[in-house]
Amino acid sequence: MPSEVSLSFKGDTLLLEGVLDFTNVVSLYQKGNQWLQTEAPEHCKIDFGGINRCNSAATTLLLSWLRTAKKSGKHVSIEKIPTEFRSLMTLGGLESLLPQS
DSSP, X not given: OOOOEEEEEETTEEEEEEEESXXXXXXXXXXXXXXXXXXXXXXXXEEEEEEEEEOTHHHHHHHHHHHHHHHTXXXXXXXXXXXXXXXXXXXXXXXXXXXXX
């Protein structure tokens, strides 16, 4: 059974809330990719502030979205990274992708 998570769009921002894990990452990936390719402005944001729990699926999702954004000519800033997610990115040597705290 998929964990509870929501993805919404507000202006130039993709917002995530809930639990991000392997049960829901594919659906999130598809929805976020569609937005990045067709609707997101040239400078947009991904806001992880509403994520209250995640696993390594979050890093895969972020890297995939960043790749899509680059291919689509979009510049993405990442906002409100929860401590758990920041730790996963640091563990994977990907902290340079994250905003400074």
